[in-house]
Amino acid sequence: MRFIYSRKHLGRIEKLHRQGDVSQETYEEALKENDIARHTVLEKEDNLEVVKTRVNPHEIQSIKAEIEQLQHDLIYYRELLARTELRMPFDGRIITMRLKDLENTYLEDDDLFAEVEDTRRVTIEIDIPESDIAVVAIGDTMRLKPLLAPDIIVKGEISQIYPTSFETDYGNIVKVLTVIENEDEALRSGMTGFAKINGKEMFLGEAFGRALLRFVQIEVWSWLP
Helix, strand or coil: CHHHHHHHHHHHHHHHHHCCCHHHHHHHHHHHHHHHHHHHHHHHHEEEHHHHCCHHHHHHHHHHHHHHHHHHHHHHHHHHHHHCCCCCCCEEEEEEEECCCCCCCCCCCCCCCEEEEEECEEEEEEEEEHHHHCCEEEEECEECCCEECCCCCCEEEEEEEEEEEEECCEEEEEEEEEEECCCCCCCCCCCCEEEEECCCCCCCCHHHHHHHHHHHHHHHHHHCC
């Protein structure tokens, strides 16, 4: 840039010198500046050629490979950094208490950080005596009163019946499930209560005589040879 400027400046001075508008001294000074700028450019061009001849093509390939590896490392460390930010997979709330106790602790892969729950919909498990499961079907309506909120009645439908029974202190039971909308969060995890299911319709005598009939059909049958 300096050489280009000095050359243009010299052209203007030469024109003015021929017209007699500038002194010989000013003209010679412009010649001197242009000559210095031209030699500077030539010197830099020579230095550039020297640098080019000194660069080993293998060194260039090595530097390119190193840059590529550094780019891969950058992607890897960015992924590690992204893993330090925990996000809930759905809208809900954290039910684990005292999360501040985990400050300055290290978690291994698959270690539990916190338990979360989707409070907008809850799944209710109802224990049905094994002897009564035959009169319960998917789609039956049910009503539930939680012990902690006896002033409300929750309504729903049976959506699933477990294929196996479970042994308890009061006999075998079969679990049935219902999913309830819980926008007001009236129901919470771990709550208990009592449920009523509108199962198969039958006559009053048949309903109260089922236990006796079952006793005859099963217990008495087992006594026979």
